[in-house]
Amino acid sequence: MFLGGAINQRFTEEFKIQAVKQMTEQGYSVARVSDRLGMSTHSLYAWIKKYGPQTSHHQEVSDQEARIRQLEKELKRVSQERDILKEATIFFAEESKKNTRS
Numbered sequence: 001m002f003l004g005g006a007i008n009q010r011f012t013e014e015f016k017i018q019a020v021k022q023m024t025e026q027g028y029s030v031a032r033v034s035d036r037l038g039m040s041t042h043s044l045y046a047w048i049k050k051y052g053p054q055t056s057h058h059q060e061v062s063d064q065e066a067r068i069r070q071l072e073k074e075l076k077r078v079s080q081e082r083d084i085l086k087e088a089t090i091f092f093a094e095e096s097k098k099n100t101r102s
Helices: 013-024 030-037 041-051 056-101
Strands: none
Touching (some): 013 030, 013 041
């Protein structure tokens, strides 16, 4: 299915990476992705060369994704600790008020 468009179409880097993932991770053939996106197989092979799993760009993205997962995990832990401390502060403030009234 050809989607039509200008001869010199410009695609975002994210679009190119997603197209490469369709072939490298999801197992679609270059011809099938080419037909579906309405572009030449030559462009797709160039994108695979640039963004494929054996490239330094792919490794950088993988490293960044791992770092983001690590930071999200740490943020969740720190948020839980903060919430526990808030509850403890409220509890001890209430206890302190009870003890000063007695």
